Amino acid sequence: xxxxxxYLSLVLLFLSSxxxxxxxxxxxxxxxxxxxxxxxxxxxxxxxxILTKLTTKAGExxxxxxxxxxxxxxxxxxxxxxxxxxxxxxxxxxxxxxxARPTIVKITFHGNTNVSTSKLQKELGVKPFSVFNxxxxxxxxxxxxxxxxxxxxxxxxxxxxxxxxxxKNEVKIDIYVKEGKSGRIQNIYFEGFTKEEQTDxxxxxxxxxxxxxxxxxxxxxxxxxxxAEQDKMNIINFFxxxxxxxxxVDIEIFEIPQTGKIIITIIAHRGILYRFGKITFEGxxxxxxxxxxxxxxxxxxxxxxPDKIRATTNAIKDxxxxxxxxxxxxxxxxxxxxxxxxxxxNFYIDEGEEYKIGLIKIYGNKTTKPNVxxxxxxxxxxxxxxxxxxxxxxxxxxxxGYFKNVNVYAVQSSDESLGPNYRxxxxxxxxESTGHLSFSAALSSTDNVSxxxxxxxxxxxxxxxxxxxxxxxxxxxxxxxxxxxxGTLGKRQSNxxxxxxxxxxxDTLWKLGFEFSGTHSRLQSKDYRIRTLGxxxxxxxxxxxxxxxxxxxxxxxxxxxxxxxxxxxxxVDEREQVIKDNQKDSEGLISGAGPFLSYDSTDNSYxxxxxxxxxxxxxxxxxxxxxxxxxxxxxxxxxxxLWLKGTMKYRFxxxxxxxFSTREKKINEKVPISERLFLGGEKTVRGYKPYIIGxxxxxxxxxxxxxxxxxxxxxxxxxNQELIKPLADIFFxxxxxxxxxxxxxxKRPRASVGIGLRLEVMNRVPITIGWGRPINPKRGKKDRQxxxxxxxxQF
Numbered sequence: 001x002x003x004x005x006x007y008l009s010l011v012l013l014f015l016s017s018x019x020x021x022x023x024x025x026x027x028x029x030x031x032x033x034x035x036x037x038x039x040x041x042x043x044x045x046x047x048x049x050i051l052t053k054l055t056t057k058a059g060e061x062x063x064x065x066x067x068x069x070x071x072x073x074x075x076x077x078x079x080x081x082x083x084x085x086x087x088x089x090x091x092x093x094x095x096x097x098x099x100a101r102p103t104i105v106k107i108t109f110h111g112n113t114n115v116s117t118s119k120l121q122k123e124l125g126v127k128p129f130s131v132f133n134x135x136x137x138x139x140x141x142x143x144x145x146x147x148x149x150x151x152x153x154x155x156x157x158x159x160x161x162x163x164x165x166x167x168k169n170e171v172k173i174d175i176y177v178k179e180g181k182s183g184r185i186q187n188i189y190f191e192g193f194t195k196e197e198q199t200d201x202x203x204x205x206x207x208x209x210x211x212x213x214x215x216x217x218x219x220x221x222x223x224x225x226x227x228a229e230q231d232k233m234n235i236i237n238f239f240x241x242x243x244x245x246x247x248x249v250d251i252e253i254f255e256i257p258q259t260g261k262i263i264i265t266i267i268a269h270r271g272i273l274y275r276f277g278k279i280t281f282e283g284x285x286x287x288x289x290x291x292x293x294x295x296x297x298x299x300x301x302x303x304x305x306p307d308k309i310r311a312t313t314n315a316i317k318d319x320x321x322x323x324x325x326x327x328x329x330x331x332x333x334x335x336x337x338x339x340x341x342x343x344x345x346n347f348y349i350d351e352g353e354e355y356k357i358g359l360i361k362i363y364g365n366k367t368t369k370p371n372v373x374x375x376x377x378x379x380x381x382x383x384x385x386x387x388x389x390x391x392x393x394x395x396x397x398x399x400x401g402y403f404k405n406v407n408v409y410a411v412q413s414s415d416e417s418l419g420p421n422y423r424x425x426x427x428x429x430x431x432e433s434t435g436h437l438s439f440s441a442a443l444s445s446t447d448n449v450s451x452x453x454x455x456x457x458x459x460x461x462x463x464x465x466x467x468x469x470x471x472x473x474x475x476x477x478x479x480x481x482x483x484x485x486x487g488t489l490g491k492r493q494s495n496x497x498x499x500x501x502x503x504x505x506x507d508t509l510w511k512l513g514f515e516f517s518g519t520h521s522r523l524q525s526k527d528y529r530i531r532t533l534g535x536x537x538x539x540x541x542x543x544x545x546x547x548x549x550x551x552x553x554x555x556x557x558x559x560x561x562x563x564x565x566x567x568x569x570x571x572v573d574e575r576e577q578v579i580k581d582n583q584k585d586s587e588g589l590i591s592g593a594g595p596f597l598s599y600d601s602t603d604n605s606y607x608x609x610x611x612x613x614x615x616x617x618x619x620x621x622x623x624x625x626x627x628x629x630x631x632x633x634x635x636x637x638x639x640x641x642l643w644l645k646g647t648m649k650y651r652f653x654x655x656x657x658x659x660f661s662t663r664e665k666k667i668n669e670k671v672p673i674s675e676r677l678f679l680g681g682e683k684t685v686r687g688y689k690p691y692i693i694g695x696x697x698x699x700x701x702x703x704x705x706x707x708x709x710x711x712x713x714x715x716x717x718x719x720n721q722e723l724i725k726p727l728a729d730i731f732f733x734x735x736x737x738x739x740x741x742x743x744x745x746x747k748r749p750r751a752s753v754g755i756g757l758r759l760e761v762m763n764r765v766p767i768t769i770g771w772g773r774p775i776n777p778k779r780g781k782k783d784r785q786x787x788x789x790x791x792x793x794q795f
Contacts, residue, residue: 025062025064025087025092026062027062028087028090028091029059029062029091029092030056030058030059030060030061030092031089031093032093032094033054033057033094034047034095034096035050035051035096035098036095036096036098037098037099038097038099039099039166039169045098045100050098054073054074055069055070056070067083074096078098078099078100079099079100080098081097082098082099083095083096100169101132101133102131102164102169102170102171103130103131103169103170103171104129104132104172104173105128105129105170105171106172106173107124107126107127107128108172108173109177110174110175110177111176111177111179113179114151114179114182114260115148115151115179120144120175120177123143123144123147124141124143125140125143132162132173141158141160144158148177149183149222151183151222152184152185152210152221152222152223153179153180154181154222154223155178155180155183156177156178156179157177157180158175158176158177158178159175159176160173160174160175160176161173161174161176162174181255182255182260182261183223183224184210184223184260184262185207185209185210185221185222185223185261185264186209186210186256186261187209188202188207188208188209188266189264189265189266190265190268191265192267192268192269192270193266193268197238200238201234201235203645204644205231206220206224206227206230206231207220207223207227207228207264208220208221210261214723217724218724223262223264232249235249235268237306237307239268239270240305240306241306241308242303243275243303244270244271244272244274245271245272245274245306246271247268247270248268248271249266249267249268249269250267251265251267252265273341274304274343275301275302275303275342276299276302276304276342276343276345277300277337277340277342277343277344277345278300278344278345279296279298279299279300279344279345279347280347281346281348282348283348284351285351286320286323286351287319287320292349295315295316295318296316297311298312304343309334312332313331313332316347317329317387318387318388320351320352321386321388321390322386322387322388323354323384324354325351325354326352326355326387326390326423327352327353328349328350328352329350329352330348331347331348331350332345332346332347333345333346333348354384354385355385355410355422356382356383356384356421356423357379357381357385357422357424357425358381358414358415358422358425359381359413359414359425360377360379360424360425361424361425361427362427363428363429364428364429364430364431365431366431367459367477367478368429368459368480369461369478369480371507372459372478373397373427375507376393376396376397377393377396377427378393378396379393379425385423390408390409390410390425391408393408394407397429401605401606402429402431402432402458402459403429403430403432404431405430406429406430407426407429408426409425409426410423410424410425410426412424434458434459437454437455438452438453438454451488451489451490452486452487453485453487454485454486455484455485455486456484456485456486457476457483457484458482459477459478460477460481460482460483460500461475461476461477461478461479461480461481462481462483462502464477464478479502481501481503482501482513483499484499484500485498486498486499492521492522493519494519494520494521495517495519495520495521496517497515497516497517497518498516498517499513499515499516501513505539509541510539510540510541511540511541512537513538513539514535514536514537514538515535515536516534516535517533517535518532518534519531519532519533530558530674531558532674533556533557534555534556534557534590535555536552536553537553537554538550538551538553540596540598546599547597548598549595549596549597549598550595551595551596552594552595552596553592554590554591554592554619555589555590555591555625556589556590556674557589557590558587558588558590558672558674559587559588587672588625588626588627589624589625590621590625590626590672590675591622591624591625592619592620592621592622592623592625593623594617594618594619594620594631595618596617596618597616598614598615598616599612599615600612600613602639603639608647609641610639610640611638612636612638612639613638613639614635614637615633615634615636616633616634617631617632617634617635618632618633619631627659627672628670629657629659629670629671630658631656631657631658632654632655632656633655634653634655635652635653635655636650636652636653638651645725646722647719648717648718648720649716649717649718649720650717650718651714651716651717651718652714652715653712653713653715654712655677655711655712655713656710656711656743656744657671658710658743659671671708676707676708676709676710677708677709677711677712678690678691678693678694678706678709678712679694679712679738679739679750680692680693680706680737680783682768682788682790684714684737685714685735685737685750685751686754686756686770686772687735687753687754687771687772687774687786687788688750688752688774688777688783689783689785691706692706692783693706693737693738693739693783694706694738694739694740694747695707695709695739695740709740710743711739711740711743711745712737712738712739712740712746713737713738714736714737715735715736715749716734716736717733718731718733719731719732719733720758726760727759727760728759729758730757730758731756731758731770732753732755733756734753735751735772736749736752737749737750738750750774750776750777751774751775752772752773752774752775753775754770754773756770756771757769757770767789767790768788768790770788771786771788772788773786
């Protein structure tokens with residue numbers, strides 16, 4: 001059989017030197033080398049071509065090592081190899097008989113009832129009339145097995161038999177499939193668990209129930225033995241940290257013939273509840289006993305927990321690390337008290353020595369300038385080491401978003417003159433792309449169809465503008481600045497903007513930035529086209545970890561173009577006055593400045609899960625220009641994680657405009673339309689038409705169009721649930737907002753509730769789709785716009 005011949009060939013290959021080439025052949029002259037094809041003479045093998053591939057040649061001296069290497073080469077192409085030797089006149093005559101690999105003429109599958117033969121043939125990747133290589137064929141069978149496992153058939157067994165047709169050197173292959181149980185999980189039951197424990201464990205388990213909508217994306221819902229074993233170990237660890245040090249867990253699987261799915265039952269055997277007994281420690285000289293005890297997370301009488309013991313060792317180590325003893329080592333032993341479910345714990349402290357900071361070296365920054373990295377460092381050469389600052393520096397560098405990986409650690413100083421008690425700091429970074437160019441077309445419930453071009457660089461370097469022609473676009477990266485060029489063209493609104501910001505101007509803590517933008521909008525009213533053009537410049541300074549104060553100045557021109565249909569509907573002698581009336585409170589120069597105060601403790605600048613972001617902005621408009629008013633805005637967003645994948649978000653915004661001109665005008669005429677306050681739409685009160693909340697126009701030509709106001713309030717509560725990280729989130733919300741034309745007066749808010757889906761299809765450009773239902777619209781269906789969708793950020 002072919003199987004026996006292949007094993008014989010393998011033996012001949014590696015033992016040929018012992019069977020055919022003894023020491024008497026070594027260094028003898030080779031008289032001739034012949035190749036004979038035994039089973040495929042009709043295949044047209046050219047023996048001369050085969051000879052050219054061999055290093056063993058006529059006229060050269062025989063080498064056992066070289067000959068074995070030649071045989072190994074031939075084994076990659078041929079199924080069986082049989083060399084022979086003959087010595088005449090002290091010369092070697094070598095003959096190598098070769099058997100060609102057979103050709104597969106037919107592949108037949110047996111036993112596959114739940115997966116089609118065509119699908120299995122595709123997964124196999126080996127087609128009829130290809131050369132049969134058993135090793136490669138076995139690897140191909142593994143692909144079929146992996147496919148079955150992915151489909152949930154965790155008990156699948158696959159084997160094959162080959163039938164050799166010697167007279168044609170062909171082979172027929174039969175593949176036998178035992179599909180076994182379907183691994184799709186219909187349900188997971190827990191025995192010996194409380195409801196709270198079940199809830200906590202399900203969140204962390206890899207083994208999940210099968211979900212028709214999401215399992216094909218998340219690759220969950222099918223039984224996988226490795227994942228189940230990992231879950232089992234995690235559950236045991238879970239119980240051990242609840243004091244059940246002897247806990248055991250069994251996982252049972254039951255098949256449901258009617259559905260073809262399985263039920264998993266997880267059974268917990270808790271055992272005895274253990275507690276901590278005596279907690280002792282030794283070896284501390286630098287820290288007092290009280291200082292060591294303050295680091296303890298374990299106490300006598302508490303429930304036993306291995307994790308708390310390990311956390312205590314880390315806490316003690318950190319306590320020493322803050323004082324420069326970064327090489328302190330903490331060990332512990334646990335002792336089971338005789339005849340009692342009590343563990344005594346003793347900690348051993350090896351304090352080591354105090355170290356100071358030597359050199360700070362950076363590795364891996366091909367683009368980012370060293371000063372950009374160093375200004376995030378909390379470590380200063382010559383100062384006493386502080387392990388907290390070491391970790392905080394690593395965290396700050398990770399939060400920059402410039403690097404895939406960051407590693408900050410201490411090593412023996414390379415400067416021997418500093419002495420043995422100095423440690424250098426190595427900062428290793430792995431840079432990632434910090435800029436993106438995107439072209440997108442989108443549908444929006446506000447603007448219908450729109451197209452956007454966005455060029456953003458988060459690690460911009462303005463000095464590269466002078467080098468771009470010599471070094472190319474890469475010269476514009478590495479300075480740690482933010483720059484963006486963005487333009488959007490839509491049916492009802494078009495805008496463009498240029499933004500630049502340096503968070504550490506001239507390597508100080510001062511932040512400096514500017515913004516230039518222009519807008520053409522008909523969102524507020526279909527009968528007017530409002531145009532604005534201008535910019536702002538601002539600076540800010542952080543006076544603590546979370547607080548910063550700054551100053552902003554802006555200059556903007558606004559004008560209003562009246563649509564022809566309004567003019568045509570007006571008598572000729574009144575048209576000029578209509579234009580003036582519509583433009584007098586909508587156009588003119590706006591010049592204002594004011595301080596702002598910011599607080600930000602969020603854990604992520606793009607997608608926060610924890611912390612508060614609060615801004616108090618004040619502005620005096622009237623430094624030249626046409627309009628005089630004060631602006632006060634107080635915006636707050638709070639993020640609170642309910643669990644690993646669920647975040648509550650709260651938003652509370654108040655904005656007031658206070659016109660104070662002594663000119664005899666109505667209040668609403670003292671603030672241009674482009675500066676008024678509007679609410680409603682997908683980014684404020686979802687479920688309402690854009691800008692519809694608040695006062696409406698009363699003019700017959702623009703009746704019921706939003707008029708805007710000078711006082712507004714926005715409230716929002718949202719729960720965000722991560723579905724597929726980082727691709728999809730689902731959220732539930734309740735919004736409320738009010739706009740009025742009275743100073744510092746909030747009217748009855750208009751509210752809504754709804755649900756939505758956030759999809760991250762491009763880098764930091766989420767698509768949001770949602771549905772909102774107004775609770776108390778002022779004009780019923782006229783104010784509603786239940787479906788909303790847009791591209792962009794989130795609060």
